[in-house]
Amino acid sequence: MTWFISPAHAEDAAPAPASADVPPAPTETHTEVGHEAGGKAPFPPFDTQKFPSQILWYVVFFGLLYLLMKRVLVPRLSTIVEGRAQRIAGDLEEAQRLRIESDKALGTYEKALADAKSAAHAIAQASTDEAKAAATKQRADIEASLAAKLEAAEGRIGEIKAKALGDVNAIAEETAAAVVAALSGHQPSPDEVAKAVSAVATK
Amino acid sequence: MANDPIHQFHIQEFFQIGTIGDTEFHFTNSAFAMGATVAIVAGFLYLATAKNSLIPGRLQSVAELAYEFVAGTLRSSTGKEGMRFFPLVFSLFMFILVANFFGMFPYFMTATSQIIITFLLSMTVMLTVVGYGFAKHGFGFLGLFVPSGVPMAVVPLVSAIEVISFLSRPISLSVRLFGNMLAGHITLKVFAGFVASMASLGAIGVGGAILPLVMTVGLTALEFLVAFLQAYIFTVLTCMYLNDALHPGH
Numbered sequence: 001m002t003w004f005i006s007p008a009h010a011e012d013a014a015p016a017p018a019s020a021d022v023p024p025a026p027t028e029t030h031t032e033v034g035h036e037a038g039g040k041a042p043f044p045p046f047d048t049q050k051f052p053s054q055i056l057w058y059v060v061f062f063g064l065l066y067l068l069m070k071r072v073l074v075p076r077l078s079t080i081v082e083g084r085a086q087r088i089a090g091d092l093e094e095a096q097r098l099r100i101e102s103d104k105a106l107g108t109y110e111k112a113l114a115d116a117k118s119a120a121h122a123i124a125q126a127s128t129d130e131a132k133a134a135a136t137k138q139r140a141d142i143e144a145s146l147a148a149k150l151e152a153a154e155g156r157i158g159e160i161k162a163k164a165l166g167d168v169n170a171i172a173e174e175t176a177a178a179v180v181a182a183l184s185g186h187q188p189s190p191d192e193v194a195k196a197v198s199a200v201a202t203k
Numbered sequence: 204m205a206n207d208p209i210h211q212f213h214i215q216e217f218f219q220i221g222t223i224g225d226t227e228f229h230f231t232n233s234a235f236a237m238g239a240t241v242a243i244v245a246g247f248l249y250l251a252t253a254k255n256s257l258i259p260g261r262l263q264s265v266a267e268l269a270y271e272f273v274a275g276t277l278r279s280s281t282g283k284e285g286m287r288f289f290p291l292v293f294s295l296f297m298f299i300l301v302a303n304f305f306g307m308f309p310y311f312m313t314a315t316s317q318i319i320i321t322f323l324l325s326m327t328v329m330l331t332v333v334g335y336g337f338a339k340h341g342f343g344f345l346g347l348f349v350p351s352g353v354p355m356a357v358v359p360l361v362s363a364i365e366v367i368s369f370l371s372r373p374i375s376l377s378v379r380l381f382g383n384m385l386a387g388h389i390t391l392k393v394f395a396g397f398v399a400s401m402a403s404l405g406a407i408g409v410g411g412a413i414l415p416l417v418m419t420v421g422l423t424a425l426e427f428l429v430a431f432l433q434a435y436i437f438t439v440l441t442c443m444y445l446n447d448a449l450h451p452g453h
Contacts, residue, residue, distance in 0.1 A: 044212040045318045045385065052226045054214070057234035058323045065241045065298055070290040073245065076252040077270045078289075084257060 172197045208392035212316055212385065233320065236312040240305055244297045269297065273438060280442040281449055288445050291331060295324065296438040303384060303430030307423070315433075316384040318377060325376035328441045336448040347451040376440055383433045387426045394419045 041047070177193045180186075216229035251266035259267055273293050277285050299315055306313025314320050336344035348365040349358060397415035401408040 044209060044214060045316065045381070047214065050214040050216075050231065051319045053216070053229045053231050054233055054317060054319045055323060056228050057231070057237055058320055061234070061237040061241045062294070062298060062323075062327070065244060066290060066294045068241075068245045069294045073248040073252070074290045074293060076255070077248065077266060080252060080255055080259075080263070081267055081270055081274075087257065 169194075169197060169201065172201070208389045208396065211313075211388060211392060214317070232312040233314045233317055236302065236305055236314040237320070240298055240302045240314065243305070244301050248297075269293075276435075276438055277442050277445075280439070281446040285442070285445055285449055288331070291327075292438060292441055292445070295328070295441055296434055299324065299380065299437050300431060300434035303434055304427070306384065306388065307426060307430060313384050313388060315380055316388055318381045321377040321381040322373070324380070324437070325373040328376065328444055329373045332444045332448040335445075336451060339448070340451055344448070344451045347447055372440075372444060376437065380433050380437055383429055387422070387429050391419065391422050391426060394422060 044050075173190065173193045176197055177188055177190070180188045180193070215232040217232070217235070218230050220228050220230055222228065247262070248266055251262040254260060254263060256263065270293070273296050274286070274289060277289055277292050281288070302314045305311055306316065315324075333344075336347070340346075348362045348369070350361060350365070353361050394415045398412045398419060401412040401415065404411075
């Protein structure tokens with residue numbers, strides 16, 4: 001487990017000479033020097049010898065990520081999210097437009113309905129008036145004819161009454177003649193009888 | 204060595220890729236962690252946006268959630284013009300988040316527990332702030348250090364404080380993330396080490412090992428929270444600093 005500690009330590013202990021004195025095999029030299037010095041290795045995150053590699057790879061990988069984000073990933077994501085937002089906004093606008101349109105249609109319909117209602121009302125009123133007038137006229141006609149008939153009937157009744165009254169005199173004369181004949185045994189003359197009856201009737 | 208809590212932060216050099224002068228460049232375990240992080244982030248976002256459906260599936264919902272989350276954070280602190288920095292901020296958030304979570308897997312390196320990486324992340328932010336600030340406002344960007352409404356007598360003092368606070372930003376930004384990840388992983392390792400060392404003491408030890416085991420489980424959950432929280436804090440602070448670049452005059 002010492003292989004990763006030693007080089008770092010070696011850098012601390014003898015940085016320049018190690019590489020300067022023995023250029024062909026730097027790694028081995030570092031290790032040896034490290035062991036000889038026997039000090040403590042630096043805390044790993046503060047090991048400056050490992051920094052250049054990490055800087056390089058950070059630049060490579062973060063740069064790659066940034067490029068991918070800028071060129072590919074963020075445009076794709078924003079297309080989805082903003083596209084949906086636009087779509088929703090558009091749909092809402094369309095819905096609003098349709099609502100206004102339907103409101104307008106409803107208004108037109110209601111107006112037409114009100115017109116039709118008032119027209120129907122007028123027609124109904126007119127026909128009611130007409131029917132009423134016709135009925136009144138008819139009733140007047142019928143009443144007039146009934147009155148005429150009543151008058152005629154009354155005339156006839158008077159006639160019949162007069163005739164009947166005339167008949168009453170004749171029946172009274174006959175009855176009187178019959179009664180006289182039955183009582184006295186002697187047939188009275190019709191003139192006498194008529195005179196006597198009319199004398200009684202006028203009393 | 205297995206119980207050494209520091210062991211997990213060692214940079215292991217897998218193979219050398221070249222030298223410039225005396226400087227050796229290696230492919231290391233932190234490079235692997237960063238590469239895997241980028242691969243996971245890019246692969247996930249690519250697959251999640253592949254279908255481009257109006258009604259999102261599970262993957263797409265997660266990607267949209269991350270997008271809306273970061274976009275909302277950026278928009279609320281920098282306004283609409285801050286959205287030009289969205290690719291950078293989203294890259295930072297996803298990179299730190301996934302790198303932090305990546306470190307939660309046993310045997311994997313936490314790239315964000317290396318101060319050089321967190322320092323580079325914060326320098327990425329600060330260089331963007333300074334570069335964009337000067338490009339957009341010229342020397343007006345220096346108005347950042349002169350708060351308005353301050354009496355002329357105390358302006359030098361306030362400006363000095365502002366300059367110091369500005370210069371300490373990359374340090375605080377990087378040390379916060381580094382310290383959180385480092386401390387969390389060390390604590391986790393120490394408690395997990397207690398379990399092993401107590402269990403080796405026999406029957407009483409096994410009984411006693413239950414407590415650190417429970418602690419380890421609890422700390423693991425806490426570390427997942429911290430992993431997200433630190434990514435979020437880094438993002439929020441990035442947004443605030445970018446706001447300075449966009450609107451230097453407080």
